[in-house]
Amino acid sequence: MKVLVVEDEARVADFIQQGLRADGWHVTVAPDGRTALYLIESDSFDVVVLDLMLPDLAGQEVCRRMRARRDRTPILMLTALDKVDERVAGLRLGADDYLTKPFDFSEFAARLEALARRKRDFEDFGPNGPTGTVLRVGPISFDSESLRVHCHEKEIPLTMKERETLTLFLDSPGKVISRERVLNAVWGVSKDPLTNAVDVTVARLRKKLGPCGAMIETVRGAGYRLKKVEEGENELA
Secondary structure, three states, rough: OOOEOOOOHHHHHHHHHHHHHHHOOEEEEEHHHHHHHHHHHOOOOEEEEEOOEEEOOHHHHHHHHHHOOOOOOOOEEOOOOOOHHHHHHHHHHOOOEEEEEOOOOOHHHHHHHHHHHHHHHHHHHOOOOOOOOOOOOEEEEEEEOOOOEEEEOOOEEEOOHHHHHHHHHHHOOOOEEOOHHHHHHHOOOOOOOOOOHHHHHHHHHHHHHHHHHHHHEEEOOOOEEEEOOOOHHHHHH
């Protein structure tokens, strides 16, 4: 997934960039509003992280111009100003979410994930109903309407947590998904000090998927990755 980070403080921008890249995001950084608008016109992004205090155009103005152009890319506004009227003003201009500095990175990443998922769901379903509800990577498929998972056309019964974990992998084939990201997306927490819930769930998922379970690879010290299968390739290597 692609994110544009509009942030003039180099230290903050670097912190966000390193964290998101570790989670598998493709990150582009713009140091000011005019550069951001140029990049938005010339490329497409899944989410825009927009600081309000910028040296040229304020974040609110960047947001206003994006919406005036009918650009519906989700916007997460970032600011050190923790005032209700500031948040309300930003949301009324068309921002989708709001986070104040300093922030917990796990919460920040989870909010971005939710915004990107909302955008993807709208594109998949469209304004007039579903246009494509099946996630598929090689022999694994998941129908988001019936909630059925298949491996080589054989239906695999999964628990809700197993299904949500698999969906996270299917959304980003070939990309490393950290344990923290799985915890946040599936369990809604950023730390798991007492149990190894993610590892146990992934182990069960691999076992239930049978031959398809080998597609979920462990990346030592980083998390898990669903093996990317080229289009038209149905068999496991």
